[in-house]
Amino acid sequence: MSILDMLKNPALVEFMKDQRLRELVTKREFRISEEYLHRELLGAAGDEELQGLTLKLHDGYGEIAGTVKKRLLPAIPFSARFRIGAVTFGPYEKKVHLAMEAVKPLDLDWVTRKMVERVPFLSWHEGKVACDLEKVPRLGDLLERRIGDRRASDLVTIKELVFRPGEIVARVGVVL
Numbered sequence: 001m002s003i004l005d006m007l008k009n010p011a012l013v014e015f016m017k018d019q020r021l022r023e024l025v026t027k028r029e030f031r032i033s034e035e036y037l038h039r040e041l042l043g044a045a046g047d048e049e050l051q052g053l054t055l056k057l058h059d060g061y062g063e064i065a066g067t068v069k070k071r072l073l074p075a076i077p078f079s080a081r082f083r084i085g086a087v088t089f090g091p092y093e094k095k096v097h098l099a100m101e102a103v104k105p106l107d108l109d110w111v112t113r114k115m116v117e118r119v120p121f122l123s124w125h126e127g128k129v130a131c132d133l134e135k136v137p138r139l140g141d142l143l144e145r146r147i148g149d150r151r152a153s154d155l156v157t158i159k160e161l162v163f164r165p166g167e168i169v170a171r172v173g174v175v176l
Contacts, residue, residue: 032168040137041119051075057163062098079104085128089158091151094133094143096161 034057042053053066065079085099116124121135134140143153160171 028173029169029171032170034166037168041122057166057168059165060163062163076105082129084161084163087158087161089133089156091154094153096131096133098129098131100127100129 034055037055037057042055049069051067051069053064056063056065061081061083063079063081065077067075067077069075079102080100081102082098082100085097088095088097113124116122116129121132121140123130123132134143143151145152147155155175156172157175158170159173160169162169
């Protein structure tokens with residue numbers, strides 16, 4: 001099937017009616033704002049022990065901060081810096097792996113596990129946080145959309161994923 005035949009496909013025409021999808025295909029990039037991440041990630045992570053969580057995205061890295069209150073101890077501020085370790089975006093797995101670095105002043109494992117336990121699409125393994133993109137609300141639905149008998153997300157790959165001030169920028173490629 002040629003590219004022109006694919007463009008005439010009624011399923012693809014229906015798929016392209018969604019404005020966000022049209023921009024994804026025409027610009028070959030998408031952006032995720034810091035505000036979206038606050039709403040989807042940090043809203044579920046805070047509790048009586050983890051408070052005042054904030055997330056800031058900078059050029060090349062992200063930083064999460066807050067305070068930890070354990071039983072009789074006073075509230076202790078913490079911060080953790082992270083970078084993108086790897087991206088797995090194929091037909092069988094769609095994950096972003098974050099490498100944690102520069103954690104101050106607490107035990108990295110305790111803080112990370114506490115936060116990761118609260119967010120259903122995050123997991124912690126050997127010093128890395130994995131985000132399963134197929135389980136993220138709304139994004140999972142977008143990744144499951146179909147063109148004929150194939151998932152549309154199987155026709156693209158993430159070529160580059162970077163942190164920029166206030167957002168995450170992903171550049172995608174088309175797999176034919």
